[in-house]
Amino acid sequence: MTRLLGALHNDADLTGAVRDPETTLPRHELLERASGLAAEIAGRRMVAVRATPTVDTIVVITAALLAGVPVVPVPPDAGELERAHILDDSGAELIEARTTGTNHRVPDEPDPDAPALVLYTSGTTGPPKGAVLSRRALAADLDALAQVWQWTAGDTLVHGLPLFHVHGLVLGVLGPLRIGSRLAHTGKPTPQAYAATPGTMYFGVPTVWSRICAAPTEARELRPARLLVSGSAPLPAPVFDAMRELTGQAPVERYGMTETLITVSARADGERRPGQVGLPIPGVETRLVDDAGAPLDEPGTIGHLQVRGATLFDGYLRQARPEGWFVTGDVATIGADGWHRIVGRASTDLIKTGGYRVGAGEVEDALLLHPAVREAAVVGTPHPDLGEQITAYVVAEGATERDLIAWVADRLAAHKRPRAVRLLDALPRNAMGKVQKGALR
Missing domain, CATH: 3.40.50.12780 (ANL, N-terminal domain)
Known part of the structure; x- marks a missing residue:
């Protein structure tokens, strides 16, 4: 060397x-x-x-x-x-x-x-x-x-x-x-x-x-x-x-x-x-x-x-x-x-929902295609029937929770649509720009 x-x-x-x-x-x-x-x-x-x-x-x-x-x-x-x-x-x-x-x-x-x-x-x-x-x-x-x-x-x-x-x-x-x-x-x-x-x-x-x-x-x-x-x-x-x-x-x-x-x-x-x-x-x-x-x-x-x-x-x-x-x-x-x-991270980005394995990034990419969406982060949150449900945290102007769920449902398989969308002013990020999903949870 x-x-x-x-x-x-x-x-x-x-x-x-x-x-x-x-x-x-x-x-x-x-x-x-x-x-x-x-x-x-x-x-x-x-x-x-x-x-x-x-x-x-x-x-x-x-x-x-x-x-x-x-x-x-x-x-x-x-x-x-x-x-x-x-x-x-x-x-x-x-x-x-x-x-x-x-x-x-x-x-x-x-x-x-x-x-x-x-x-x-x-x-x-x-x-x-x-x-x-x-x-x-x-x-x-x-x-x-x-x-x-x-x-x-x-x-x-x-x-x-x-x-x-x-x-x-x-x-x-x-x-x-x-x-x-x-x-x-x-x-x-x-x-x-x-x-x-x-x-x-x-x-x-x-x-x-x-x-x-x-x-x-x-x-x-x-x-x-x-x-x-x-x-x-x-x-x-x-x-x-x-x-x-x-x-x-x-x-x-x-x-x-x-x-x-x-x-x-x-x-x-x-x-x-x-x-x-x-x-x-x-x-x-x-x-x-x-x-x-x-x-x-x-x-x-x-x-x-x-x-x-x-x-x-x-x-x-x-x-x-x-x-x-x-x-x-x-x-x-x-x-x-x-x-x-x-x-993504196995601990936060691999969501096991209703027997399916869903990558959070795929759902985030679909959300970001919506013209009103500036930022999106998807995590799995506890659900009594599915084990985990897909929950999206989104920074958007002029779009509702129902709009965004329907948007993803039109583009991905039904089991990949968010069950819940939370609208935020900004996503928490660290110095390198990574979204801090633990803080969202």
Whole structure:
């Protein structure tokens, strides 16, 4: 394996820059600043950084990776309890970017199997857990995505995503530092910021793309780009179609999670399908199993998604490394051609109603086709006869509960129609734009 941050060590091109709205830092200056800080923190067990969307955060994370010290990104908006939990659980020392002396030697490359990042991720129960990601896993994922997305040093990546998740940090920062592309972080992922920042690749979550499509003038400014990537949550089909119309290209969707990194994606030079996330990337295998854990081979069958391969994490802090197939907790279908559709979380998006298994995403897509509907989330709620009933939470103007139930009934099988529709002003979402279905329940 080459150096994890290979582009930083390429003497032939250290001119590529990383920048935020306030600061532009050529790569040779980033290497200089990070090497100085690396010399100060070398030998520490673990460090943490308040992961603001700035070049300063990139300097600290780069320094820790150069020094071989695992780094924990802390959400800048974390409340006192969350921040205390992350720091106490990890035992990491919180540090900040600072100017140090010059002419520091670049440290030797650490062991590729050494831990690089500890990313805290929330499960269905208990406080967030620290997922340990090795240097080897990060490199394997970025190299595979470089192949799948035809990502090269000639690209300029633009995004405004948080720097404490896989999407914004691993793909959005470490990707350019490994591959050599330029990085422009917009601070916030607004339509105006994206439109004002020229690039060849843009990363966003569905909420970002939905807002961009609601601003057609700004959306059309992205037409010169060669790749628009959406992830971290399912992209509604109407947004997919609007992106294709306004920007001149369909988005590339991909699937992954903190524990596995990105494992499935559409290809830069291949087909893009609304509601589907493509094929496994090089080095990754996937399969579906039934409730008892037996493999499912029938194309189109809904099952529990499992993955294995080079991109998997090393386990949670103080827990053993997972062996064999990793249970994602998501349910999916795989077509005869290998294309994956993520139905959603097994705990919230697979609804068992009257003996049927219904994917919440299919019902949500049908609701979003209604011209009055802006947002929709579907869950299963207890029902004395059906076990679970399909309940929809919808943001809409000018549509009634009866209208929306009839709309779905006209487009899907009868057992897939909502039994209840709750009209809301907004859906609860987290920092990555994912709907918090637990709060709805």
